[in-house]
Amino acid sequence: MKLNVNGRDHEVEVDPETPLLYVLRNELALNGAKFGCGLGQCGACTVMVDGEAVFSCLTPLLVLEGKRITTIEGLGTLENPAPLQSSFIAEQAAQCGYCIAGMIMRAQAILQKNPGASSAEIRAGLEPNLCRCGTHMRILRAVLRAAGQMRTVGSSAKRSVP
Amino acid sequence: MRRRITQREEHIFKNRLLTAGTRKAIEAFGYRELRAALRVEMKLLKVLTLLFVIVGGAFIAIAWRPSIAAVDLSSVQNFDAPLVKRGAQLAALGNCTTCHTAPGGPPFAGGVALPTPFGVIYSTNITPEAESGIGGWSELAFRRAMREGVDREGRHLYPAFPYDHFTMLTDTDIAALYAYFMVREPVYAKAPPNEVSFPLNFRPLIAAWKLLFLHAGPYWPDPEQSDAWNRGAYLVEGLAHCGGCHTPRNTFGAEKSRRKFAGGDAEGWTAYALDGSSPAPVPWDAEALQIYLRSGWHDHHGLARGPMAPIIDSLTEAASAQDLQAMTVYLMGFLGEPGAERRRAGQSRIDRVRIPPSLESQTVGQGGTSQDAVDGEKIYQATCASCHEGHARGPFGGIDLSLSTGPSGPDARNVLNVVLWGLPPAEGVRSPSMPGFAGALTQKQLVDLLTFVRSRFSDKPAWKQIEKDVRETLSGQRSVMVHPSPGTDLTPVSE
Numbered sequence: 001m002k003l004n005v006n007g008r009d010h011e012v013e014v015d016p017e018t019p020l021l022y023v024l025r026n027e028l029a030l031n032g033a034k035f036g037c038g039l040g041q042c043g044a045c046t047v048m049v050d051g052e053a054v055f056s057c058l059t060p061l062l063v064l065e066g067k068r069i070t071t072i073e074g075l076g077t078l079e080n081p082a083p084l085q086s087s088f089i090a091e092q093a094a095q096c097g098y099c100i101a102g103m104i105m106r107a108q109a110i111l112q113k114n115p116g117a118s119s120a121e122i123r124a125g126l127e128p129n130l131c132r133c134g135t136h137m138r139i140l141r142a143v144l145r146a147a148g149q150m151r152t153v154g155s156s157a158k159r160s161v162p
Numbered sequence: 163m164r165r166r167i168t169q170r171e172e173h174i175f176k177n178r179l180l181t182a183g184t185r186k187a188i189e190a191f192g193y194r195e196l197r198a199a200l201r202v203e204m205k206l207l208k209v210l211t212l213l214f215v216i217v218g219g220a221f222i223a224i225a226w227r228p229s230i231a232a233v234d235l236s237s238v239q240n241f242d243a244p245l246v247k248r249g250a251q252l253a254a255l256g257n258c259t260t261c262h263t264a265p266g267g268p269p270f271a272g273g274v275a276l277p278t279p280f281g282v283i284y285s286t287n288i289t290p291e292a293e294s295g296i297g298g299w300s301e302l303a304f305r306r307a308m309r310e311g312v313d314r315e316g317r318h319l320y321p322a323f324p325y326d327h328f329t330m331l332t333d334t335d336i337a338a339l340y341a342y343f344m345v346r347e348p349v350y351a352k353a354p355p356n357e358v359s360f361p362l363n364f365r366p367l368i369a370a371w372k373l374l375f376l377h378a379g380p381y382w383p384d385p386e387q388s389d390a391w392n393r394g395a396y397l398v399e400g401l402a403h404c405g406g407c408h409t410p411r412n413t414f415g416a417e418k419s420r421r422k423f424a425g426g427d428a429e430g431w432t433a434y435a436l437d438g439s440s441p442a443p444v445p446w447d448a449e450a451l452q453i454y455l456r457s458g459w460h461d462h463h464g465l466a467r468g469p470m471a472p473i474i475d476s477l478t479e480a481a482s483a484q485d486l487q488a489m490t491v492y493l494m495g496f497l498g499e500p501g502a503e504r505r506r507a508g509q510s511r512i513d514r515v516r517i518p519p520s521l522e523s524q525t526v527g528q529g530g531t532s533q534d535a536v537d538g539e540k541i542y543q544a545t546c547a548s549c550h551e552g553h554a555r556g557p558f559g560g561i562d563l564s565l566s567t568g569p570s571g572p573d574a575r576n577v578l579n580v581v582l583w584g585l586p587p588a589e590g591v592r593s594p595s596m597p598g599f600a601g602a603l604t605q606k607q608l609v610d611l612l613t614f615v616r617s618r619f620s621d622k623p624a625w626k627q628i629e630k631d632v633r634e635t636l637s638g639q640r641s642v643m644v645h646p647s648p649g650t651d652l653t654p655v656s657e
Contacts, residue, residue: 017544039549039558040584040597052601059602060544109601120266127586128597 006074016062032072043129046102095133225369232298241341249342254480281358318368330400375416394492430642431468444508445500458648538614
């Protein structure tokens with residue numbers, strides 16, 4: 001079936017019951033989203049579907065036809081990171097880093113919908129994503145910093161901002 | 163055909179300034195006749211005015227409540243610690259916090275929006291703060307509010323505050339609650355103004371509501387029933403006000419006393435019937451109900467969720483084993499002993515779930531034949547089945563849906579709410595949880611899934627309004643409060 005990831009259509013030959021995460025990692029070599037618990041309880045696999053954060057480990061391909069999927073690889077590049085990516089670097093928000101792709105994708109969904117999200121709203125929004133290293137305070141700072149950048153640029157942060 | 167104008171009338175026409183209409187009327191009927199008719203009318207008007215004054219006066223007499231003088235907090239006596247402790251337990255049993263504490267806000271400072279068919283009503287600050295809370299309330303004023311729904315200043319309170327239940331409390335219990343609230347941390351917080359439109363924003367009208375629907379007065383034990391039954395009735399009907407959600411309401415928002423516990427709704431969720439029409443696929447018995455009330459979970463019924471979740475937490479915290487048993491005794495009187503047929507049907511579901519699915523199909527209902535149900539089955543198999551048919555206990559697996567009350571409920575709303583927002587874990591303790599699928603499924607996919615779930619896991623006819631429910635929920639037209647799961651540890655104990 002056809003799958004639209006990061007703006008590109010991919011033709012994949014897999015069982016439609018396959019969770020999106022496996023297809024992203026095994027078929028499309030997009031290894032940003034991580035396998036954590038496989039139960040939708042940790043958020044490491046979070047990606048965006050039509051602008052909403054979803055657990056890719058629980059979302060079968062068959063419900064994704066015609067939808068636009070965005071993974072962390074679709075946000076920015078090494079040379080040209082997205083506001084959230086550069087903010088996470090600036091705040092040194094990653095320790096082991098396993099949860100970070102999921103954190104960033106959920107934060108992206110939150111800020112895309114509401115660039116003026118308050119600290120409390122961001123905290124509440126990020127609740128489904130867990131970090132076992134305990135860098136929560138840095139993660140929150142990074143998301144708030146990115147929110148500030150997104151507001152000044154006035155873009156919904158497709159990319160740019162050095 | 164025209165009357166002859168009399169001399170007197172001509173005189174009137176000449177000397178008085180008359181409107182064209184009056185002149186025409188005099189020409190048509192004659193001056194004398196017209197005056198006589200007007201006199202009768204005036205008399206009638208006087209009688210009507212008098213009647214109005216009498217009725218109005220009576221209404222004011224009924225509706226008017228005096229203000230009770232504010233007390234100075236420093237003059238309030240010190241409360242005994244055991245009294246305050248008792249009050250804390252009672253406040254938990256009455257679940258005051260769900261309505262009076264905003265999520266993340268200071269305890270009992272109010273401001274929680276309660277959507278009602280009549281508009282949004284905001285809960286008030288019940289901390290002992292003098293200006294914005296109940297700091298100036300004497301025990302008398304507090305008791306009057308609980309019994310009659312009138313605030314200290316004498317204003318009628320909306321029955322969103324369940325004084326139709328709290329009226330049953332004993333003086334002793336009200337005194338304990340008063341003591342508890344008077345030693346809370348005072349918080350200055352003013353509730354936003356209610357969004358209730360005219361004429362319902364005219365509070366004296368609430369007096370008329372009370373006349374019809376409030377049966378004020380303490381609980382009178384029924385001497386023919388056991389002590390446990392009477393204690394249960396006092397708790398269930400009074401403080402715990404179960405009927406507030408589980409009894410359907412009439413046009414005026416009052417509980418239908420003839421359909422007690424026939425099922426109602428709360429915060430965007432359906433509160434299941436607790437009488438003979440209970441939709442639970444496995445009929446409730448006293449043992450199961452007591453386990454459920456204590457822990458929020460029963461293997462054959464599932465998890466307390468939505469607005470029932472915080473209530474379970476309160477019961478876990480505050481209800482003694484005797485109180486829970488008493489509530490169970492009383493509620494079982496409404497649920498009734500299931501007939502042999504129902505019991506057998508329930509048992510066969512339990513047996514079927516025990517058998518690994520490879521040996522026997524789990525199907526309970528006819529299964530879906532419509533295209534919706536066929537598409538829904540694919541979504542269910544790929545998304546839900548691995549946890550719900552995985553034969554693992556929570557938090558690693560969910561209940562087999564043929565045992566859950568959701569698919570057999572009167573509408574799709576509860577299952578829909580859980581599919582969309584899942585069951586958020588409790589804070590700080592182990593608890594069951596389920597992820598939500600709000601971002602992953604479209605409106606059509608949700609409708610398909612719900613159609614299938616109903617056809618597969620219930621032997622009842624298809625839900626009628628799935629599409630409308632899904633549409634209104636996704637658009638936010640129907641607001642739904644999502645609560646964390648009760649803090650119940652379901653993790654299997656390792657040997």
